[in-house]
Amino acid sequence: MKGFLGFILSAILSASVFSQDAEKAIKRMTQPDVMVVVDEYVDGSFVGTRAIAVSIENELLKEGFKVIDYHMFENLRAKELEASEGNPEKAREYSNRFGAEIIILGYAQAEYGGETEFYDVKQHKYTGQVDIKIIYAETGELIGSVTASDRRFGQDKKGAVNALFKSLASKVTKNVISKLKERMKEEEQARKIEIAVYGISPSKALALESKLKDAISSVKALKYKFFDTNVLVFDAIISSEEQLRRELANYGELKIVKLTPRRVTLSPPEMEREAKSTATEGILDIVDFSIPPIFPSQYSFYAYNPIGQLTVENPTNREIRNVKISILIPDYMKVPSEKVVSVIKPNSKEQITVPVTFDIKSLLKLNENVIAQAQAKVTYTSGGKVEERSLSKPVTIYNRNSISWRIPESVCSFVTPNDGVVKEFARVVLGSVKLPETNLPRNVINAIVIYNAVRTYGIKYVSDPWKVAGGEILDNVYFPRELLYYKTGDCDDHAILLASLLESVGIRTAFILTSDHIFLIFDTGVPKKNAYLVSFNPGDYIIYDGSVWLPIETTLINESFTTAWKTGAEEYYKLGGLDKIGALEVKEGIIFKSGNIYIIDVHRGWKVFPPVDVEGLPGPQTKPDISLVSSSVLKDLDMFKESYRQTLTEMINTLGSKGDEVSINKIAKILVLFDRYDDAEKYVSKFSGAVTYNSLGNIYFLKNEPSKAFEFYKKSIELDPNDGGVYLNAGLLFYLNDEPETAQEFFELAISKFKTPEEAYEVLGIEDILREFEGVAAEKKDVSKKQVSKEELKKLIEEASKVSTQQSKKGKEYKKEEIFEKGQNVFVFGGRRGADPTQLQTVKSLLYWKF
Incomplete structure (x- = not known):
């Protein structure tokens, strides 16, 4: 490619x-x-x-x-x-x-x-x-x-x-x-006109065409158009209407029956009277029929989106009603596609588009491009008589694997996660490979397994030749089951196969498109707030649709997962990719611009170019070698962990060399992530700013000492009263200690510090909380313990958002003294009540850090 x-x-x-x-x-x-x-x-x-x-x-x-x-x-x-x-x-x-x-x-x-x-x-x-x-x-x-x-x-x-x-x-x-x-x-510059000859059979069309061009010098070009009801119709290009009239008047073999600016009707002398009665009737004509080349992979798109255009003309002084338009491409459509136009006004032209329903089985048989005849037909009733006009035009149908990169989003139709071959391949390896205990995100683990299944399957990288066809620059793309069958392909083939396999197990994918290349990104399922679960290096991942996505350079399919991932990330940022995608939407949200490159969202692409049903195509002849896949996966997991350790070490060394309060607090946050609370407290103990007090509040929150945590949050607010994030932490603290009403008041105050709830959600990471809890049903509670109900917490934050917005409109403001005094004596029993320790890890990723 x-x-x-x-x-x-x-x-x-x-x-x-x-x-x-x-x-x-x-x-x-x-x-x-x-x-x-x-x-x-x-x-x-x-x-x-x-x-x-x-x-x-x-x-x-x-x-x-x-x-x-x-x-x-x-x-x-x-x-x-x-x-x-x-x-x-x-x-x-x-x-x-x-x-x-x-x-x-x-x-x-x-x-x-x-x-x-x-x-x-x-x-x-x-x-x-x-x-x-x-x-x-x-x-x-x-x-x-x-x-x-x-x-x-x-x-x-x-x-x-x-x-x-x-x-x-x-x-x-x-x-x-x-x-x-x-x-x-x-x-x-030459005039176009129709020449209609009454009483001549189609078998004599070629001979008549030759005779007319020889005898009538004003006819510069003549082309057979259609035959209907004893009338043979030609399209003609003439140099002069006056010269044509003179030459026809002197031409003895045919008489002029009728002459209009758009058509001249002729007939043999013996049929002149009969021809004149026919020529006076209103005739609805097809004046143009255009249809572009057909891509088999886009057959679902054609069923709902007109791909061609038919122009009909009503030259009479009366309306023509209930005109039925039909288009048929024999051998590739089972039945004609039809459309009824209620009325075509007098002396007017009407441009009509018709969606086309193809027979996918016939299209998928095409290994080579073919020329087919598209037939357009117009049927209507005039003077109680059914009239019909038809016109045929050659149309190119490309082979089933063709794609035009002028329409790059059409690549989504090649991603086939519901194909039985794809499902079986993915589920067999995921169900068969035994994995060690690991804290890696589930999507990352599954992606590593699937990547290595493809990697060890023995697919060779072979570039496709491109070619020019019908005004398009074409590429050949294999459907996933074909790539597993042939075992040769280029970057787009590998990217499509991996996307299909990942999508088949519920992992969202998208394609990165550069000026000369395509590769893959997939959704780790990790909210952007918790990107550290994947890597501490922001250059290793992309934030898209609120979560962390990893690029995969599919040309390196024979290398380790980590190598393909790191190379993909390096290429993405080297080409000017943004760390957050979505700054500019193109093509109704299917394609996004990110710096100098583009992202094609597969799920959004499917809405326009759905996956093709390819069950009839040949599938793989061999199955993945599970022992080989397992061995490769274990090595890749070790490499991933080593990469994670390196990014962590580099981050800590970089922050430590700076030595300022924010940098040291960032180190403390990293230690907290690994439950090293005492070490984190020691790191920040020499500072006494609002940033540090919030960090200490989080540390004591997670150490299950709510009274101390609350005091540190209060100190942070006293130094910086407009930081809504600290109020969010206090709200989470009260919620976890079974004080939902007080928690909601802190949530309201947190959101009130921003112009809109949406801004608060973005800055505080509340959108991640809601996304994480979205669709989660209320959980059953153990009566002996306070449980974290995700649904309840979600509702509290949403209600706080509504209340905060209403009070903002009324001009009411909270007084921080009142709300902190309200919570001053909540944590009783010797100053330490505490939450259920098993729930602390649940809210760790939701805490706000003041940097």
Whole structure:
């Protein structure tokens, strides 16, 4: 994937846009489809390089043209295509076969010219020439030709040839594009009209088309459109309406039945009267039908989002009601997709979009790109008679693994956690690998096991070739079960497999997208307030959606989990990633910008691009080696613990070298996390600021000495009365000691110190408390002990938020003396009552530290 993503995403990222909207996509489809075949020969022998063709294709894409995928005609030679020049039938054959409207063909020759020396360095010389022809596929007309010649030198023959072809490509490409644009401009200036011929069968369409173009010089181009009810309809480009009228008047074989600015109706002389009665009836016409290339992985998206556009015209002076529009792509849809338009107004055009329901089983059989015929049909009733118009257009359907990185969020459809193969793989290894006792977060442990299951499975890293097709830069992406089957893939394949496995066991994932790369991040389930449970180095993780996420560099799948994790984090921050994602939302919350890179949220992506049902595709032929996975996991757990110890040591050494009150209090907090309360107290005992008193309050809180804890909180407040966090700690202290009413008053006061409850939640970490307790039912209480009811604590904080907001609006303020005096004598029994010791650890992560 590296390399091709750099080409496509550099342009996309610079514009801060990932995918084209429907309007731009349809506009792009108005440009002609172009196929480019330039045979390259070296010393008389054909070579498989496409240096000149690719140069022309890239320039065509920049100019908005659609380029047909080379793999659709890779065995075709320019010599065969040359037969289309001046031969409408042969040219149309290629048009129907490949969907090409413009054929660019040519030959490039490179001939060896011997050796020469420049400044005592031997150089090989190659001379060459390229000849290009541009042919209009509908008529075989030669639009233009371009020729260039040159010579180039190189220290080896290959280098000289490459330099020569590159030079020739540069010389002809701009001229080819210029001639194409000139032709398009001429067509825009020429008038478009329909020529309808009554009483002619479809079998005579080609012969009639040829005769009309020969006899009527004002007709510059003629293309069969449709046949309906004895009327053969052509699209025509004419130079002058007046000249067309004069020429038709002198053309004896057909008579003018009706002439309007948009259509001329003709018939043989003997059928003129019958044709005139038909021509006076109102006819609803399909004037345009456009449909973009189809990506099988996006079939669910197409069912709810229109992918094409049909334009119908009502040229009459009356309304046409209850018009049924249907679209069918045979072999890939079981039934047509239909839509009813209640009314089309007189003398108007109506643009209609229709969602398309595909047969996923047919799409998943596609190993190669195909050209299918999309059929549009319009049915309505006019004068008591059912009328029908139809139009077919070729549409490219890409192979099942194709993805366009112009729409990067569509990668989410390849993440298939509900696939039976994925579920079995993940659950077998998680259920079989025996783990030692550890305090690591559960999501981290499961991620390490799954990572090592993939790591030991023997998947080789192989880059996918990218290719140009239909105006898109395509990549091939395997579905997870395919990667487990084939055992070869690149960075996107590994990232998708790991995401699917992690999601199958309830671990949220997202993708990191850079200018030339994609890798993975996953949710550890650890609230951002407790990031220390993962690492003491903020550069090791990302805060997203309120919790700690770890990046995984999937190209290092053969390395340890810790190596892939640390490398992923290093790459993320090196590329300018932010420590907190979500500063800028793009694409309705699916894609987030973080510095110079982007995050694709898989869960949000599924809302637009749901997972594909791939049960019919081949699955893995082997199962994970549990003994190998277990051995690898144990080593990785040791590495993770060692990394944790190193970050802890580095943090303590850094803080200790500073020696100020805040730094020393941070060391005390670390000691508290490991239950070393006495050591923590010794560290801060030499200071007497508000920060230290709050820390001492927390220390005595966790030592289960509430009276001392309360006194220290009071001292901290006296020095800094506007810090809501200390009130939060006091509230937790009273709550844990079975004083919920007093606890709620402290919570109210804590929240009142901020402009809004939301700000208080953010600064104090209350949002983490609520998130942690969200959805937790009220717990049964042991009557012999005071239990921490998460639901009760959640309700107390939420109620405190409401009360604080109401009192703020009334202008009422708390007096700190009153609330502290109220709690002064609560802790009785010799100044020490204390909470149930088993509950102290429950609230440890909720305490506020004043730094």
